Amino acid sequence: MFNQRQVRLLAYVYSGWHPIAERDESFHPGFTEWELVRACRPRFEGHRQPRAPLLGEYDDRDPEAVAARIELARDHGIDGLVYGVFWCRGKRVFEEGLDRGFLGSRVGASMPFAVMWANRMPRRVLPVRRADLPVIDGSREVPTDEEDFVAFVGMLAENYFARDNYIRVDGRSYLSIFDSTFFLRELGVEGAQRAIAAAREWLRAHGHPDLHLAAIDPASESIGCLRDVGFDSVTHYVLLPRWKGETLQDYATEAAARAAEWHGFAKRSGLPYMPSVAPGWDASPRGADFGEARPDKYPWSPVITGDDPDAFATALRRAHDYAAAHDAPLTFVASLNEWSEGHYLEPDEQFGYGWLEAVRDSR
Numbered sequence: 001m002f003n004q005r006q007v008r009l010l011a012y013v014y015s016g017w018h019p020i021a022e023r024d025e026s027f028h029p030g031f032t033e034w035e036l037v038r039a040c041r042p043r044f045e046g047h048r049q050p051r052a053p054l055l056g057e058y059d060d061r062d063p064e065a066v067a068a069r070i071e072l073a074r075d076h077g078i079d080g081l082v083y084g085v086f087w088c089r090g091k092r093v094f095e096e097g098l099d100r101g102f103l104g105s106r107v108g109a110s111m112p113f114a115v116m117w118a119n120r121m122p123r124r125v126l127p128v129r130r131a132d133l134p135v136i137d138g139s140r141e142v143p144t145d146e147e148d149f150v151a152f153v154g155m156l157a158e159n160y161f162a163r164d165n166y167i168r169v170d171g172r173s174y175l176s177i178f179d180s181t182f183f184l185r186e187l188g189v190e191g192a193q194r195a196i197a198a199a200r201e202w203l204r205a206h207g208h209p210d211l212h213l214a215a216i217d218p219a220s221e222s223i224g225c226l227r228d229v230g231f232d233s234v235t236h237y238v239l240l241p242r243w244k245g246e247t248l249q250d251y252a253t254e255a256a257a258r259a260a261e262w263h264g265f266a267k268r269s270g271l272p273y274m275p276s277v278a279p280g281w282d283a284s285p286r287g288a289d290f291g292e293a294r295p296d297k298y299p300w301s302p303v304i305t306g307d308d309p310d311a312f313a314t315a316l317r318r319a320h321d322y323a324a325a326h327d328a329p330l331t332f333v334a335s336l337n338e339w340s341e342g343h344y345l346e347p348d349e350q351f352g353y354g355w356l357e358a359v360r361d362s363r
Contacts, residue, residue: 012334013336014335016097017034017059018032018101019031019032033339036126036286037339038050039285053346053349054346054348055069060337063104066097066105071107072346072347076356080113089144109163116216128286131295144186152199172212177213180217192230193228214235215235223269227271231269235330243302249303250306251305251306263326276333280307281302281307282304283342285339285342286341308354
């Protein structure tokens with residue numbers, strides 16, 4: 001098992017690069033977000049769109065295509081992967097990217113991996129065309145309770161935790177919750193305590209190791225209770241840009257500013273903080289072009305400019321140094337392949353293999 005106490009660099013993986021029935025029904029048969037990536041056009045002078053994959057578009061259920069890209073990441077210094085798992089009271093979507101594409105590939109039994117609960121359902125409208133609707137509408141919310149959370153953890157244990165290449169931290173299976181704030185709001189502090197304790201009891205009763213449970217993106221009103229609830233660490237997915245800041249934001253400036261916040265997350269939570277570094281951010285492909293009337297919310301979030309492999313390598317070195325100094329066992333990159341949000345390590349047509357080379361050069 002992967003138990004060693006050393007700083008490991010993990011990359012998040014979005015397993016949404018294949019058609020699913022829900023999107024076939026909402027869009028058209030065979031829809032994937034490659035259509036959004038391909039169709040995006042520049043919206044201001046110097047806007048780097050479209051961002052095209054150098055190795056071509058792929059179906060992430062294809063074990064050969066997936067293995068080739070993961071081998072590149074591994075060979076350039078990525079120590080493991082964190083796959084998003086969509087679950088809503090037993091319903092799963094996009095699971096074939098993990099189960100067929102990764103685990104069914106030639107690297108599926110050897111590349112270390114873990115999972116993140118992506119506790120909201122995928123969008124039914126892309127690109128988003130209405131600015132008057134909430135960022136997360138009710139159909140995307142993922143309600144849970146103690147029984148459901150135990151069932152979810154049990155499914156993960158039987159399908160993933162039991163594998164020899166599943167990532168553990170101090171002997172415990174790593175699991176993160178994408179929207180930890182919603183999880184706490186949904187269950188309340190006492191309900192979340194009971195759900196996490198019950199899941200841990202289920203693991204013990206069925207012969208599985210305990211959890212290392214990480215809270216992603218906690219809000220200021222909930223970060224102080226995470227330790228009491230049962231979380232073991234705090235981290236982020238994309239901690240970039242300033243979401244309510246200027247429309248265009250410089251990468252080096254914002255990456256340094258976000259790094260200055262890491263110690264505060266650890267102090268306020270009373271838990272280890274594990275840094276997450278993104279190579280950039282531009283969700284333009286997911287939102288319709290409103291021109292100068294660009295809405296002030298996702299997916300029309302501020303766009304990061306000045307992002308390049310050298311600046312990314314600097315940000316990664318900062319994360320490695322912080323983790324080593326604060327005994328944090330993991331650091332993260334968001335992400336391996338979020339092309340429609342402009343943060344990815346896979347080779348692109350502008351920088352070639354530069355994002356992966358930045359990972360290698362930062363170690």
